[in-house]
Each structure stands twice: as C-alpha cells, then as structure tokens.
Amino acid sequence: MNPPPLRPSRLALPLLGILLLLFALSLADAAWRSRTVDRTANRALVRELGLSDLALFAEARYTRHPTQADQHSAFQDHPAALEHFPTGSLLAPSR
Numbered sequence: 001m002n003p004p005p006l007r008p009s010r011l012a013l014p015l016l017g018i019l020l021l022l023f024a025l026s027l028a029d030a031a032w033r034s035r036t037v038d039r040t041a042n043r044a045l046v047r048e049l050g051l052s053d054l055a056l057f058a059e060a061r062y063t064r065h066p067t068q069a070d071q072h073s074a075f076q077d078h079p080a081a082l083e084h085f086p087t088g089s090l091l092a093p094s095r
Contacts, residue, residue, distance in 0.1 A: 057087040
C-alpha cells in the first residue's frame, strides 16, 4: 500500500509553529534589550537635536500629534468628506 501523497496543507501547522516561535523570540529579545539600553544617551540625543513630542501616526498631518494638528484639516475637501486615512478613526478628536 502506498503512503498518501504529501499535500502542501500539511506544512501549514509546522510553519505556523516555527513562525510563532520566532515571534516569541523577538518579544524576548525586545524585553532583554529594553533592560540594557542606556536612556541617558537617548535623552542627550533628543536634547541635541531639539526633537519635540512623539509622532503617533505618520499618515495624515492631523494625526501625527494631537497638539500640533489643525482641527479642520480632516475636512479640507468638504465637511462631509469621508476619512482618507485609517488612523483618523483611531485618534479621538481633541476638546
């Protein structure tokens, strides 16, 4: 009796297991590196370059940083315009 032919779907579970293991290793590496990083060097670099606040998103100019946003730029086409960028739905409007 011949064994059944090897189907490509039989490779899916081992491949998924390998990818999951690699992902877990990358998380462990990130946790290990965060404990060994020198934060004073990062603060000196920020001070040297004159960097401002963290940019939350890179898509639209009104989602980069809420304090620097023009509140009406999302509606620059017309007031009923659809949202062009998905990050606009993730960021709540400012008060």
